[in-house]
Amino acid sequence: MARSMSQDYYEILGVSRTASPEEIKKAYRRLARQLHPDVNPDAGTHDRFKDVTRAYEVLSDQRKREMYDLGHDPLAGAAGAAGGFGQGFSFTDIMDAFFGQQGTATRGPRSRVRRGQDALVPLEIDLAEAAFGVTRELKVDTAVACQVCQGSGAAPGSGPVSCETCHGRGEVSHVQRSFLGEIRTVRPCPACRGFGTMISDPCNECSGDGRVRARRTINVKIPGGVDTGTRVQLTGESEVGPGGGPAGDLYVEIHVVTHPLFTREGDDLHCTVTLPMTAAALGTKVDLPTLESDLGGDNELETSVPIDIDPGTQSGETVVLTARGVPRLRGTGRGDLVVHVVVETPTRLDPRQEELLRELSAARGEEQSTGSFGRPHKSVFNRLRDAFGQR
8 A cells, every 4th residue: 555655765865756777876875975884973874874775775676666656665664674774775785885886897697798818829930030020820729700600609590598597687686684684695697607698509519609619820920120029919810709709819929049140139130250360360351141141032132241350350359240130120220240250279280380380479579478467357259159058
């Protein structure tokens, strides 16, 4: 029977009778932050907080709101239970008031369509390919959309049906009595896993997942200047998501294999040239193979570059060839090519060679040379030699 209600729930929340559910929720959150006993210990606000909670409990529930609009009070006889929170009070609603979306993150049915996961795959390339760029074919085993059900997961001619457990809401409520009254907690529906629908006739090809495994070939364009650890992003080339969702991104991580001649430091290349003692003393010219020569094919790039060794060059000295290094990945120009000179002292001399060296020693006044001493230092060449294992 309709009853005369002394309190207007709409007036308590400060909303109109045509207010939307979102407007009602926002009004409740604002008032709950102001009036909750943990925030406002004033005794005068306690009764008002109970009224606000009772009003929200009615107006936030469509069925109860319809009863109230017809002149009935859905909470009649239960308003004073356990501290006045009302029967069926939702604890998650009070959490919403203080933490916003935290309390409602799992509410409502979840979409079956989700984005696919990203993936990371390694790719080995040569130093020349890393320096000048290359296009490689990459074979990947990944999930693609099922062509039979077009990603829906349901057999052709069928589709998802509403879950009988949660009636399409994607969530179920659990009521528990406590000193606060009857507290209702909301959890994802265990029957449909929060989707709100169930696939009663799954696709035979993908078993209801909407995806199947397949091997694909992807052309990967590696830009010039990459190095070990560089990742190339291929947007939308990873696996498709459940329910035919958009594909994730594929990341290709570069690993540059060791080169037999050159080592790389940033954008610079380093190598060594070993010369006989006489060539270093008299000076010479040598042809150094370039990194471009590794590319092969019918390219028009130089395959070697001449290096002038000045007379009297000492072991450990360097010759720098400007702009002969690695092209810069983010910028213009190239690094340098640094050639480290190693002067080789002969260890086996025939009698004639020994005689000539003694004559040279006498001519230079070096028969009794005892050398000179100083503090040792480790040159760049020494560090490179140690790295190559040349002791």
